[in-house]
Amino acid sequence: MNKRRDDTLIFGSLLLALPALLLAGMAVGGEFINPMDYANGDRLSNALLELRFLRLATAFAVGGALSVSGVAYQAVLRNPLAEPYILGISGGAGLGAALAIGAKLAALSPLAVPAASFAGALLVLAAVLFLSRGAGAEYATHIMLSGVIAGSVCSSVLMFMISVMDLETLHSVTWWMLGSLTPQGGTLLAATLAAGVAGTVFLFIFGRDADALSMGSETAFHLGVSPRSAGFAILGTASMLTAAAVSLAGIIGFVGLIVPHILRGLVGASHRRLFPAAYLAGGMFLMVCDTIARTALYPKEIPVGVLTAALGGPFFIWLVNRGRSV
């Protein structure tokens, strides 16, 4: 078994890739700026570099949180297609955040939006689990359907809110809804990064429980894991991560589907490795996506959610069909 050497190699390369991608992402944009010239650069290009850095950090925080939460949902719900966006959790978090923005709670505290967003995510999670309880062998299908329905209910409520909003509120809500990684306040970014790291560490500690739960609740029980309390702890953490990501950047779909799936091929399915790897790789994945989104059609910018959906939709179909043919 060369697992230890493999781990060093995988986590070593992920950790080395991070600063490389960061520097590359800071360099490209409307004009090329060498980030190494920061020490003696002019004020304009340094300001641009700082802006790009914040945007990359936002992308990392959001992508990492979404992809770790995808891994967690997939393990506990025993469904490799589960993902915060498809499960409607992102929709719930989005609705919560939009309500907070609409009610101008954001002005009170920068953490009001993520708190409302977390509440929305938990409500949808509870609804989805409730709707699919007792579905037995059909559980995996039911939970996806409940998620899709919960997601569309949330988005229609959001649409309704938008239709009755005054112009000023409308502007701030839609601006947030577009799923943009334009740097928000520093507090929110720091909070999302902290939530992401804390959530990933917590899930790493529950890694063996996630392994056991993915074998089914009865097997998990015999492995000494309480399906109920460990399941809720993991799902709750996943929803907290989703809420943190959504309140920072709006609804960005499919990151939690694509990244975990590719990672299982690279680091294996063991969750103690998967959670930290998903945080790093998910963060970098969204950094790359966003850099493409903001430079490909420069000076026009593609919302990064559009890009991840364009990648993720076909990927989802491919995963579903692959499952069918096996």
Next chain:
Amino acid sequence: MATMMAENVDFSYPGADGADALRGVSVSIPEGGALGIIGPNGAGKSTLLRVMSGYLRPSSGAVSIDGRSVSSLPRGERAALIGVVPQNVFTPMPYTAWQVVEMGRAARLPRFSPLRREDRAAVGDAMREMDVFDLAERPFNALSGGERQRVVLASAIARKPAVLFLDEPTSQLDIGHAIRFVGLVLELRKRLGMTVVVVSHDVQLMSGFLPRMVVMRDGRVVADGPTEEVVTAEMIERVYGCRVETSRRKDGGVAILPEIPRH
């Protein structure tokens, strides 16, 4: 090694309209014993296994291991004492066979302790015992039914439980694999001193191997004793409603020959 007791256990599934899955079931399993729980479909065999292994809580009565109530054992301790090989283990995740066996070993470790050298050795030993060591790096889901069964058994024995429950272990296996599997389980019981409980509706196979039989029907124990005394043509006709001939095998156990109606 441990003694297990179920005393006067009742159980009904929620929403089952008072239909009891188990009614006044008492079974005692001595240290190092091996027994089969047999009976027709719906007799309550698997429910009894789930109650005895602690997964289901009896509505009344008690299940104990060495005098301690199974449901009050701390989770980790319970997992270290009781190993269960369920009927079907399915996971959508691409674990390797090694990882599945490792999960079985990890069940006896505290949350924060990593797998040490002796734990990895135990995983390797369990896989060698079950003749699946060569499959260690293969994806669990790509293995055949018989290979998966042996991997899951390796996962249960990797933590060296005192009592091992097997739920319909041979239902997916052809006769060759089934006989080898049961033989392997009995050999392990001797070598590791485990108490073994097998739930099965394969009366023929179980009667040939296991020294003691508990026969269930409609949630009750209708017979319990040495296989030679319990497994008789009358019992089979009464419980299963079919006619058979039985004969004692010279190496112990009972051979069952069905009488097939010819027209």
